[in-house]
Amino acid sequence: MAVFLQSLISGILIGGVYALIGIGLTLIFGVMRVVNFAHGDIMMVGMYLTYLLFTLMGIDPFVSVLISFPLMFFFGGFLQKVFINRVLNAVSQNQILLTIGLGLIMSNTVMLIFTSDYKILTTSYSSSTIQVGGGVSISAPLLISFLITAAITGALGWFLLKTDTGQAIRATAQDRDAAQLMGINVSRMSVIAFGLGAALAGTAGALISPTYYIFPQVGGTFTLKAFVITVLGGMGSVVGATLGGILIGVTESMSAVYISSGWKDVVVFVLFLLVLLFKPSGLMGKSRT
Amino acid sequence: MTKTILKAATGLIVLAALLVVPRYVESPYALHMMILLFLSVSQGQSWNILGGYAGQHSVGHAAYFGVGAYTTMMLMHAKQVVPWVGVWAGVAIVVVVALVIGSICFRLRGPYFVLASIAVAEIMRLSAINLTTLTNGAEGILATEIPAFKIGERVVTDFLTKVPFYYIGLVLALLTIAITYWVQHSKLGYYFQAIREDQDAAHSLGIHITVYKNIGLVISAVLTSLAGAFYGIYVGFVDPPTVLGLDVSVQIMLICIIGGMGTLWGPVLGSLILVPLSEALRSNMITEGLVKIGLVSADSRIGLFLKENLAHAHVLLYGILVVLVILFMPEGLMGFVKKMAARRNREAV
Numbered sequence: 001m002a003v004f005l006q007s008l009i010s011g012i013l014i015g016g017v018y019a020l021i022g023i024g025l026t027l028i029f030g031v032m033r034v035v036n037f038a039h040g041d042i043m044m045v046g047m048y049l050t051y052l053l054f055t056l057m058g059i060d061p062f063v064s065v066l067i068s069f070p071l072m073f074f075f076g077g078f079l080q081k082v083f084i085n086r087v088l089n090a091v092s093q094n095q096i097l098l099t100i101g102l103g104l105i106m107s108n109t110v111m112l113i114f115t116s117d118y119k120i121l122t123t124s125y126s127s128s129t130i131q132v133g134g135g136v137s138i139s140a141p142l143l144i145s146f147l148i149t150a151a152i153t154g155a156l157g158w159f160l161l162k163t164d165t166g167q168a169i170r171a172t173a174q175d176r177d178a179a180q181l182m183g184i185n186v187s188r189m190s191v192i193a194f195g196l197g198a199a200l201a202g203t204a205g206a207l208i209s210p211t212y213y214i215f216p217q218v219g220g221t222f223t224l225k226a227f228v229i230t231v232l233g234g235m236g237s238v239v240g241a242t243l244g245g246i247l248i249g250v251t252e253s254m255s256a257v258y259i260s261s262g263w264k265d266v267v268v269f270v271l272f273l274l275v276l277l278f279k280p281s282g283l284m285g286k287s288r289t
Numbered sequence: 290m291t292k293t294i295l296k297a298a299t300g301l302i303v304l305a306a307l308l309v310v311p312r313y314v315e316s317p318y319a320l321h322m323m324i325l326l327f328l329s330v331s332q333g334q335s336w337n338i339l340g341g342y343a344g345q346h347s348v349g350h351a352a353y354f355g356v357g358a359y360t361t362m363m364l365m366h367a368k369q370v371v372p373w374v375g376v377w378a379g380v381a382i383v384v385v386v387a388l389v390i391g392s393i394c395f396r397l398r399g400p401y402f403v404l405a406s407i408a409v410a411e412i413m414r415l416s417a418i419n420l421t422t423l424t425n426g427a428e429g430i431l432a433t434e435i436p437a438f439k440i441g442e443r444v445v446t447d448f449l450t451k452v453p454f455y456y457i458g459l460v461l462a463l464l465t466i467a468i469t470y471w472v473q474h475s476k477l478g479y480y481f482q483a484i485r486e487d488q489d490a491a492h493s494l495g496i497h498i499t500v501y502k503n504i505g506l507v508i509s510a511v512l513t514s515l516a517g518a519f520y521g522i523y524v525g526f527v528d529p530p531t532v533l534g535l536d537v538s539v540q541i542m543l544i545c546i547i548g549g550m551g552t553l554w555g556p557v558l559g560s561l562i563l564v565p566l567s568e569a570l571r572s573n574m575i576t577e578g579l580v581k582i583g584l585v586s587a588d589s590r591i592g593l594f595l596k597e598n599l600a601h602a603h604v605l606l607y608g609i610l611v612v613l614v615i616l617f618m619p620e621g622l623m624g625f626v627k628k629m630a631a632r633r634n635r636e637a638v
Contacts (some may be wrong), residue, residue, distance in 0.1 A: 035400040104608030
């Protein structure tokens with residue numbers, strides 16, 4: 001029972017960070033209908049940014065979110081303005097290919113700069129745990145990152161629901177043409193949405209960097225995982241992405257314990273194929289694109 | 290009419306030249322480049338059949354490439370099965386895999402199909418890492434020597450030089466080109482194109498979409514697995530990232546995209562550009578060139594950096610090329626050439 005509870009809790013905690021990656025992706029898809037295959041690589045850039053801030057300036061990874069969030073926001077906005085914007089009306093495979101290309105450029109540029117060695121970011125609390133009782137313990141960095149994730153998700157929810165810009169973004173996601181006709185600056189909303197998506201991915205990268213290996217190719221798996229999460233939750237749904245993230249986190253940590261850690265990603269991808277097969281609109285989605 | 294004759298004549302001359310190359314060219318490096326070119330053409334052409342003609346952009350072709358390579362290598366390594374025989378075991382497995390993948394993925398469209406195809410290839414890659422008793426895990430399989438192919442006592446191929454590989458590669462490339470040509474001009478190909486252009490319209494005309502997509506996938510997957518088997522045997526080494534990684538799938542697509550999807554000569558053109566470029570990077574030719582013309586000194590920091598890292602930069606180059614092609618030449622080079630030709634014709638009139 002303790003093992004079960006233990007893996008359930010760590011699954012939920014890591015799932016929170018996954019949710020952050022998924023929300024970023026779903027936001028981009030919702031507003032632009034572009035499937036961003038560079039999402040995991042953007043997260044990887046966030047990880048290296050955190051690593052740099054930590055090793056060069058000694059800034060704690062959780063504090064560095066304050067710096068990396070705005071930086072990644074501008075990075076995302078830049079990517080949207082310079083590249084993605086040009087393929088908004090192109091066929092979907094061109095959008096996919098463009099973002100795959102951008103991802104390759106990011107991961108291989110980072111590889112040229114930092115080599116492909118695995119980097120580890122060790123903080124004083126990296127391996128500390130909190131005893132909950134009943135033989136169950138919680139990893140401190142995972143708990144902190146989960147709390148930060150929850151705060152960011154809450155703030156994002158407030159932004160999307162209550163602010164004018166947030167409402168304009170949601171309107172754009174609902175119907176691009178109608179939003180344009182209502183006087184919403186759709187292209188600006190796209191830049192903001194992509195910026196936010198990148199900032200969330202980058203933040204997720206920052207939050208997992210104390211507990212995860214950092215290497216240039218780390219993005220590939222996360223891109224796919226982000227998709228699994230968003231498809232599971234229904235493409236374009238922020239609530240769905242949150243649920244999907246936690247579901248994937250729990251599935252992963254359960255299969256790591258009860259099957260083997262080597263097969264945990266396989267379990268996730270098989271689950272993904274099953275969802276595509278039986279409920280392609282996702283758990284929260286209604287229509288199928 | 291004269292144009293057709295001219296085309297046929299050019300084709301025959303090129304073919305004759307390709308056939309006699311190993312007689313006159315002894316440099317193993319030149320032969321190696323030609324073999325890589327053949328491999329690239331057959332990979333690109335195989336993808337083209339499904340991606341270019343039927344419009345199903347799989348980003349998971351590494352699955353078929355890797356299964357072909359692994360099966361042949363595993364049989365050879367563990368049971369000393371001659372590649373000529375092992376290849377067919379790979380093909381049989383790939384047909385089954387393709388049909389399973391097809392029946393799952395072809396119910397999905399657009400980005401969903403792409404995602405599913407990647408997920409399948411990732412499952413294959415992770416399985417290859419985890420099924421250590423079968424695949425030797427992350428270490429991969431190294432084949433030190435290839436058993437000679439004998440009929441009775443007579444040795445048919447010994448694989449001691451690059452020459453047999455050259456001819457097998459040439460046959461493979463020609464085979465894929467021929468099959469593409471056939472697809473392009475057959476009823477099957479017209480069905481494919483109808484599905485690519487408008488799936489719903491094709492369906493309403495009575496074309497059984499799922500069946501034809503699966504046919505396209507099986508043809509494409511079998512040819513890709515042949516290329517994979519050829520690659521495995523030629524290089525003598527397979528491991529999960531080099532034959533099953535996402536990079537492999539992207540590389541296969543890229544040959545087509547750069548050259549032009551859905552055209553007969555697109556993948557050939559793409560290969561003619563990509564193979565020399567990535568080899569130049571891999572073999573450090575560019576660094577040596579920069580040193581030679583005096584831009585960089587060999588033992589300076591920049592020189593050493595380039596020498597050490599440029600070899601890995603070919604994937605970066607792929608990324609840059611994809612972005613440039615999509616932004617500026619979405620139809621690939623063949624599309625660009627056609628557009629230019631059309632413009633010239635218009636001006637001539």
